[in-house]
Amino acid sequence: MKTSIMIVEDDQAIRNFMTATLDLNAYQCIAAESGEQALMYAVTNRPDIIILDLGLPDMDGVDIIRKLRTWSQCPIIVVSARSEDKDKISALDAGADDYLTKPFSMDELLARLRVAVRKLSPAQAGEEAVFVNGGLKIDYTAGCVYVEGQECHLTPMEYKLVCLLAKNAGRVLTHKYILKEVWNSTLESDIPSLRVFMATLRKKIDREGKYIQTHIGVGYRMLRITEGE
Structure with a gap:
């Protein structure tokens, strides 16, 4: 070909x-x-x-x-x-x-x-241009995130975080890995800032805790939603 x-x-x-x-x-x-x-x-x-x-x-x-x-x-x-x-x-x-x-x-x-x-x-x-996981949809081309059909207005940092989690759905991403990918930093002093951004992201897209799982002391994971959930 x-x-x-x-x-x-x-x-x-x-x-x-x-x-x-x-x-x-x-x-x-x-x-x-x-x-x-x-x-x-x-x-x-x-x-x-x-x-x-x-x-x-x-x-x-x-x-x-x-x-x-x-x-x-x-x-x-x-x-x-x-x-x-x-x-x-x-x-x-x-x-x-x-x-x-x-x-x-x-x-x-x-x-x-x-x-x-x-x-x-x-x-x-x-590679796909659109990520769908239950009621969560990310249109990478348009740079838009939707939950249950409603668009969520995210900051650039929140968008980077949700995209990173989505592209590694099912994997636990450590704090240091996320910092390196999003901030290009591995300083432990930046972890509190990461937690703040994750908290605001969850308020916007995951109030019920369906999509993002916290692994205390380790990092975060995007949960895969099976049909019917």
């Missing part, structure tokens, strides 16, 4: 040239010309690899990377005219896997693609 590539580029000439070249090299291509279109195609087409321009007409490419990374680990190769180190660091910190500065040679892009293809994991095909 051909590796599927989504090209996100608003310049039609560049988009057409890249698509034609990749087609000739046995890749299956789809193209998006805006951020909104890219996010929609990412859900509906599930490309194996994304080639992303940062300067899009409707949203910044870095914001697109952040949105994608809430639910997908699909390799993202940035191609951009932005050449400052701070721009590269911003994109890579947001979750991009590689960064090419325009103008670039197609030979170099093809080489970067071959590296990305080697990193593809069969597990990536099982």
Whole structure:
């Protein structure tokens, strides 16, 4: 099966040239010309690899990377005219896997693609854009959380916490693991702050204690809800 590539580029000439070249090299291509279109195609087409321009007409490419990374680990190769180190660091910190500065040679892009293809994991095909657990639903693409059909308005930190628990449903996550994943910290002095955030999260989505279980002195676990519960 051909590796599927989504090209996100608003310049039609560049988009057409890249698509034609990749087609000739046995890749299956789809193209998006805006951020909104890219996010929609990412859900509906599930490309194996994304080639992303940062300067899009409707949203910044870095914001697109952040949105994608809430639910997908699909390799993202940035191609951009932005050449400052701070721009590269911003994109890579947001979750991009590689960064090419325009103008670039197609030979170099093809080489970067071959590296990305080697990193593809069969597990990536099982990623879902929506998590459902009983009456709890997380729409990773939209960044929204619903309980019994009602949207819950979470802070960015609360959203990160519920997503981390959901993606590890059934597993006990230690305080240190959560701190490292969410705060990039493993300091025990940050555990009280984590408890405060977890308490506010539970008030919003889990007043009855159906979804989040506390393991005293250890951490937290997202409980799996079976049908009928």
